[in-house]
Amino acid sequence: MSLLSVKNLGKAYRVYASEFQRIGRWFGLPTRPSEEHWVLKHINFSIEPGEAIGIVGQNGAGKSTLLKMITGTLQPTEGTVTVNGRIAAILELGMGFSPELTGRQNVYHAAGLMGFSADQIHEVIDDIEAFAEIGEYFNEPVRTYSSGMQMRVAFAVATAIRPEILIVDEALSVGDSYFQHKSFDRIREFQQQGTTLLIVSHDRGSIQALCDRAILLESGTVIKDGKPEEVMDFYNAIIAEKENATVSVRQLEDGSIQTRSGSGEATIESVSLHDAAGQMVEYVPVGEPVTLRIKTQINADIPELVVGYLIKDRLGQPVFGTNxxxxxxxxxxxxxxxxxxxxxDFSANLGVGSYSVAVALHTADTHLARSYEWLDLAMVFNIVNISKDEFVGLAWMPPSVECVR
Structure with missing residues (x-):
């Protein structure tokens, strides 16, 4: 049985010529709105226990509206949402905190709205205060808080007791780096214990690090549902797309999905990696010098050509990029x-593992300005450790060491 099921979900905002027509609609009378704007339409997906799903899309795609309907704070115009478990959600900064109440008082209020009894809240209030780490401000009015402090308390409340489903909107982006790391550690801990995660973020790294599936919304509908790297590559291509650009997707021999986009005014002919002797290589020893060769073809007169590459690990996380x-x-x-x-030319100071290279042809400093071509999975190579001391991680940074007694 699915933990969360969304079937034919849709949300429309309607304008009626008069309040009588609006009221008549409530009672089932056949009245037509003078205006109707669909924010979401025909949304279908299900989530199994323990899954981690990322919801991505450009501003206005309907992400926040979808989460509000899932949590029940907004009623759908059509379709159904079936939830088989307790949801903890952080949708908006402050979670309805009262600015005149203290942080402690707001914890009791917010947790009560989430369905917890006073005894349950009392058992975890000390843990909430400790996790939020806002010191004496915990007993001060919330109106004196910064947005980051509100986020700390809100997250601490929502995750004080492990939920079956944890929903996190972009709210975490306002926190400082330290608290973001701390929050993601708790999210990963919940995942290991079986919590299902539903997260909205524009941060590719967060989606690919936390999620095993991603859903892309565009103009209120689901246009892609699949592996995070594939979905994020497609999303990136959509963002870069211009009037005369196209986005194409094809499956490679190993089953991975390659996304290509751009205007085509300049194209990538070949991408290859070579060792110091000039030989093309697929396996590279840790720390060895290599050369990444990118051949291009100019198909139309262009004012400028910038070539960039991005090395990604096997999960699609960026390791290094430049242009x-x-x-x-x-x-x-x-x-x-x-x-x-x-x-x-560079040294392969990378950890053991498989890596891919994405290549972009464009103008200015990023491919978002004028994209001629973006190609994900342009090539794949592997780093092997033949002669270096054993180490772990994505980077080879050998230290010198001194032992003192």
Whole structure:
């Protein structure tokens, strides 16, 4: 049985010519609205116990509206939401805190609204205060809090008792780096204990680190539901898409999904990795010098060409990226028919594992300005440890050590 099931969910905001028509609609009378705007329509998905789902999409795609309907704070116009478990949600900063009440008083109030008894809250109030780490402010009015302090208390309350489903909107983005790390540690701990996670974020790293599935909303509908890396690559392509750009998706021989987008005015001909002797390689020893070669083709006269690459780990997390704009190596006034080639030399100071390379052709400092082509999974290579001391992690940073007694 699914822990959460959403079937044909939709939300419309309607305007009626008069209040009588609106009231008549409540009683089932056949009245037509003068205006109707659908924020969400035909949303279908289900979540199994222990899954971690990321909801992504551009502003206005309907993400927050969807979460509000799932938590019951907003009624759908059509469709159903079936929940088989207790939900803890952080949708908006403050969670309805009263600015005149202290943090402690608001904890009792908010936790009570979540269905906890006074005895249950009393048992965890000390843990909530300790987790929030706002010191004496816990007993001061919330109106004296910064947005980050409100977030600390809100998150501490929502996660004081482990829920079956934890829903987190963009609210965590207002917290400081320390508390974000602390919050994500608690989220991972809950995941290990079986909590289902539903998170909305524009942060690719958070989605790919926490989630095993992602859902992409666009104009109020689900346009992609799949592995986080595939969905985030497609989302990135949509953001970069221009009037004359296209987005294509194809499945590679190993089953992975490759996303390609751009205007096509310049295209990527080949991407390869070479060792110090110039030989093409797929396996690279830790710390060895390599050259990333990117061959391009100019298909139309363009004012500028910037070439960038991004190395990602097996989960799609960015490891390192740069481009010729930042490296002060730009070509300008290129003509159709030219075939520039770029060679990036660096040492493979990476941890053991599999990595992929994404390549972008564009103008200015990022591909969001004018994207000629973006290609994910342009190539894959593996780092192996042949001669270095054993270590763990994504980076090889060998230290010198001194032992003192």
């Amino acid at each position: 010729t704009h930042h490296l002060d190596c730009k070509l300008t006034d290129l003509s159709a028919g030219e075939s520039p080639e770029y060679r990036f």
